[in-house]
Amino acid sequence: MMIKYRVHEVAKDLDVANKEVLDILGKYVKEPKKHMTALEENELDIVFDKFTQDHAVQNFDAYFATRNKAQEAPEQPAEKPAAPKQNAKPQEKRPVQKGQPNGRQANDQKKPNNANGAKGQKNDRKPNGQNGPKNQNAQNGQNSQNNQKRPAPQQNTAPAAAAEETKTVSRRVVDTRTVNVNIDKYNEKYDRLAYDKVKNDTVAAKQKINQKSQRRGKPKSAKRETEAERLNRIAAERKAKPITITVPDEITVGEFALRLKATSAEVIKKLMMNGVFATINDTIDFDTAVLIADEFHAKVEKEVVVTIEERIIDDSEDDDANLVPRAPVVVVMGHVDHGKTSILDAIRHANVTAGEAGGITQHIGAYRVQVDDREITFLDTPGHAAFTTMRARGAQVTDIAVLVVAADDGIMPQTVEAINHAKAAGVSIIVAINKMDKPAANPDLVKQQLTEYELVPEEWGGDVPCIPVSAHTKMGIEDLLEMIILTADMKELKANPDRAAKGTVIEARLDKGRGPVATVLVQNGTLNVGDIVVAGTTVGRIRAMMNERGERVEHAGPSVPVEVTGLNEVPVGGDIFNAVSDERLARELVEQRITEQKEEMFNSQTKVTLDNLFEQMKVGEMKELKIIVKADVQGSVEAVRQSLEKLTNDEVRVHVIHGAVGAISESDVMLANASNAIIVGFNVRPDPVAEENAKRDGVDMRLYRIIYDCIEEIESAMKGMLAPKYREVFLGKAECREVYKITNVGMVIGGHVTSGKIVRGALVRLVRDGIIVADDKIASLRRFKDDVKEVADGYDCGITLERFSDIKIGDILEAYEMEEYRE
Numbered sequence: 001m002m003i004k005y006r007v008h009e010v011a012k013d014l015d016v017a018n019k020e021v022l023d024i025l026g027k028y029v030k031e032p033k034k035h036m037t038a039l040e041e042n043e044l045d046i047v048f049d050k051f052t053q054d055h056a057v058q059n060f061d062a063y064f065a066t067r068n069k070a071q072e073a074p075e076q077p078a079e080k081p082a083a084p085k086q087n088a089k090p091q092e093k094r095p096v097q098k099g100q101p102n103g104r105q106a107n108d109q110k111k112p113n114n115a116n117g118a119k120g121q122k123n124d125r126k127p128n129g130q131n132g133p134k135n136q137n138a139q140n141g142q143n144s145q146n147n148q149k150r151p152a153p154q155q156n157t158a159p160a161a162a163a164e165e166t167k168t169v170s171r172r173v174v175d176t177r178t179v180n181v182n183i184d185k186y187n188e189k190y191d192r193l194a195y196d197k198v199k200n201d202t203v204a205a206k207q208k209i210n211q212k213s214q215r216r217g218k219p220k221s222a223k224r225e226t227e228a229e230r231l232n233r234i235a236a237e238r239k240a241k242p243i244t245i246t247v248p249d250e251i252t253v254g255e256f257a258l259r260l261k262a263t264s265a266e267v268i269k270k271l272m273m274n275g276v277f278a279t280i281n282d283t284i285d286f287d288t289a290v291l292i293a294d295e296f297h298a299k300v301e302k303e304v305v306v307t308i309e310e311r312i313i314d315d316s317e318d319d320d321a322n323l324v325p326r327a328p329v330v331v332v333m334g335h336v337d338h339g340k341t342s343i344l345d346a347i348r349h350a351n352v353t354a355g356e357a358g359g360i361t362q363h364i365g366a367y368r369v370q371v372d373d374r375e376i377t378f379l380d381t382p383g384h385a386a387f388t389t390m391r392a393r394g395a396q397v398t399d400i401a402v403l404v405v406a407a408d409d410g411i412m413p414q415t416v417e418a419i420n421h422a423k424a425a426g427v428s429i430i431v432a433i434n435k436m437d438k439p440a441a442n443p444d445l446v447k448q449q450l451t452e453y454e455l456v457p458e459e460w461g462g463d464v465p466c467i468p469v470s471a472h473t474k475m476g477i478e479d480l481l482e483m484i485i486l487t488a489d490m491k492e493l494k495a496n497p498d499r500a501a502k503g504t505v506i507e508a509r510l511d512k513g514r515g516p517v518a519t520v521l522v523q524n525g526t527l528n529v530g531d532i533v534v535a536g537t538t539v540g541r542i543r544a545m546m547n548e549r550g551e552r553v554e555h556a557g558p559s560v561p562v563e564v565t566g567l568n569e570v571p572v573g574g575d576i577f578n579a580v581s582d583e584r585l586a587r588e589l590v591e592q593r594i595t596e597q598k599e600e601m602f603n604s605q606t607k608v609t610l611d612n613l614f615e616q617m618k619v620g621e622m623k624e625l626k627i628i629v630k631a632d633v634q635g636s637v638e639a640v641r642q643s644l645e646k647l648t649n650d651e652v653r654v655h656v657i658h659g660a661v662g663a664i665s666e667s668d669v670m671l672a673n674a675s676n677a678i679i680v681g682f683n684v685r686p687d688p689v690a691e692e693n694a695k696r697d698g699v700d701m702r703l704y705r706i707i708y709d710c711i712e713e714i715e716s717a718m719k720g721m722l723a724p725k726y727r728e729v730f731l732g733k734a735e736c737r738e739v740y741k742i743t744n745v746g747m748v749i750g751g752h753v754t755s756g757k758i759v760r761g762a763l764v765r766l767v768r769d770g771i772i773v774a775d776d777k778i779a780s781l782r783r784f785k786d787d788v789k790e791v792a793d794g795y796d797c798g799i800t801l802e803r804f805s806d807i808k809i810g811d812i813l814e815a816y817e818m819e820e821y822r823e
């Protein structure tokens with residue numbers, strides 16, 4: 001036991017002579033004690049028991065009457081009340097100790113700290129019913145229960161009845177096993193809180209004794225405070241003055257206990273009482289921490305972890321009052337040769353003829369055009385490559401996608417891809433039906449085809465504007481621009497120019513003379529020359545800015561693309577950039593990001609694959625399994641789409657985001673990468689670039705020849721039962737130089753290992769004149785007369801096979817084993 005409670009301290013606290021205590025001990029304890037002896041717990045129990053018996057009050061009313069008088073008396077010596085308290089204390093324990101004076105139960109109640117241990121709730125709860133006579137509050141609390149049990153009057157002044165009452169009171173133990181108490185009426189937590197109060201009162205009482213004894217016995221012994229004393233002191237302090245601790249979103253139990261100044265065991269116990277089973281190293285969330293801390297009388301404040309990002313990047317929401325309209329950002333997409341570049345050129349040209357000084361002379365990756373008094377920003381990279389790359393990097397740059405469809409060609413595979421890309425990004429689609437000057441132009445056919453992809457033209461009651469245009473004759477280009485403005489108006493695109501700039505890197509390169517050059521699109525705030533900028537893992541001070549006309553500019557507001565110099569490295573298209581407040585911290589942030597990026601690359605297994613699908617489903621990361629289907633014929637695409645989508649279950653929705661005929665292309669891989677999808681191919685192969693990119697980006701690509709296999713595999717993956725894959729691992733080769741026939745054994749090969757090794761139990765292929773004549777297994781392997789596990793290259797050995805016996809001299813045995821692997 002940790003509490004050092006010496007004989008003379010006990011005597012002082014009980015207000016008796018040392019001898020009286022020593023006498024009691026001499027009578028009941030074998031070992032003789034001196035006044036300096038620290039008593040064991042059972043010895044303390046004996047002293048208290050004996051003392052209690054000797055000083056038991058006969059009548060509580062009389063006792064309380066004298067006690068109240070004593071309290072009313074002014075200027076009581078500070079330590080005097082200790083004696084009656086001590087008298088009362090053992091008294092309250094008597095009922096339990098009856099018949100077992102040194103019993104564990106009694107001990108447990110004296111040691112408040114024992115509650116930490118494995119004693120469990122059974123013991124913990126006992127004091128609830130047993131502290132009654134001592135603790136007024138507890139007693140009052142119990143009266144209702146006691147009354148249920150025995151509605152005898154509480155106050156009885158007749159001496160005989162009083163004696164009887166005392167006897168009864170001392171036995172008044174609430175035992176839920178025998179008494180019909182309606183426990184449901186009592187909230188369990190309330191119950192616990194009540195118990196804690198009782199317990200803490202006891203703790204405080206004990207604490208007083210300890211503090212006093214310390215003061216008196218060893219005035220300079222503060223250093224010698226034991227662990228138990230320390231805990232008691234803290235518990236008392238905690239109650240007297242609730243502490244406030246800070247806790248982050250998640251915290252380990254151990255760390256939480258430290259902050260609470262409690263032991264882990266105490267915290268774990270409280271957690272258990274609240275139905276949370278955690279070990280010292282487990283983490284609990286903030287809410288749980290608040291709940292538990294409350295039971296320790298501690299207040300919890302949320303620990304705010306301020307990252308460098310938060311310190312230097314202003315990411316606050318804009319006030320509506322500060323928002324002003326901004327230009328829409330538009331991307332042009334469509335099938336090859338349908339006229340994307342021509343339309344972008346026509347728009348640029350239209351802009352020049354509209355009287356813009358200088359016109360667009362520079363290719364900076366994006367440009368703005370003026371339509372009356374409004375502006376539109378076009379990303380000058382036709383196709384969906386750049387668009388998807390950016391989206392894959394988390395950048396949401398575009399507001400509107402112009403889908404170019406040649407009127408004489410209709411919807412083609414890349415048109416479908418573009419539709420799916422735009423849909424996946426959630427941007428508005430405007431269809432430009434191009435090449436209207438051509439005699440074969442059939443815009444109605446295009447519109448009809450569009451409906452097959454859930455794009456219903458406005459004139460047919462849908463919400464997709466379809467503008468007939470001709471990049472050659474410029475017909476409809478103005479209409480297209482107007483429609484873009486109209487769509488933008490409906491989207492109410494707004495930004496706040498009066499704050500630090502934030503945007504996206506559109507493209508970047510290393511210029512021999514100027515160093516890293518990046519085209520950035522400001523999406524909010526205003527970028528200024530001289531600003532410190534962080535872009536992905538690059539940092540720098542903006543040295544110069546140039547617009548699409550090659551003019552130097554000092555400021556660039558929302559939706560304005562500019563080419564900037566001054567970064568220390570070349571950022572990547574799609575990187576988010578931020579103008580920040582502190583250069584030193586900005587550099588630190590970039591260092592941090594580089595380290596994180598490396599770690600991420602190291603641990604990256606975030607892409608969904610059929611192999612990790614089930615785990616992702618389990619941890620709830622996977623709510624939708626996105627699939628891209630490529631097949632040799634349209635019929636297969638549709639069949640697979642339907643069968644796969646039918647696999648949708650309660651946990652995961654299977655969604656084919658794109659299906660098309662043809663080889664798996666780079667663009668498919670890009671879409672899969674951006675959308676975290678897997679690619680399924682039927683009778684098609686990936687082209688080399690696609691294959692390489694899929695490997696680089698970790699995109700799962702599954703190739704099948706039979707639809708059923710695909711359905712089955714994906715279904716198994718969703719159930720976490722994907723069959724493991726095996727591959728052959730070559731072990732070694734042996735040549736048959738002799739053949740023996742041995743009775744009861746069969747054919748024995750006198751072999752010589754020519755490469756690798758031959759292993760007992762290995763699978764073996766028998767090759768004769770380049771032809772595999774048998775697939776078998778090595779049954780036994782010997783060197784001379786001994787059975788061996790393996791025989792290495794260059795040695796002779798005796799081999800028997802499990803089944804095959806038609807062996808000839810000169811046969812080659814190829815030994816191999818099957819290894820399970822994951823792709």
Ligand SMILES: Nc1nc2c(ncn2[C@@H]2O[C@H](COP(=O)(O)OP(=O)(O)OP(=O)(O)O)[C@@H](O)[C@H]2O)c(=O)[nH]1
Pocket residue numbers: 334335336337338339340341342343382383434435436437438469470471472473
């Ligand atoms: N008759 C006619 N031909 C056009 C029109 N627009 C584009 N073309 C022609 O169609 C061909 C392809 O045009 P591009 O603008 O290069 O098409 P694209 O979609 O950018 O093609 P990629 O960059 O290869 O994907 C060119 O020969 C253009 O001259 C049009 O409105 N009318």
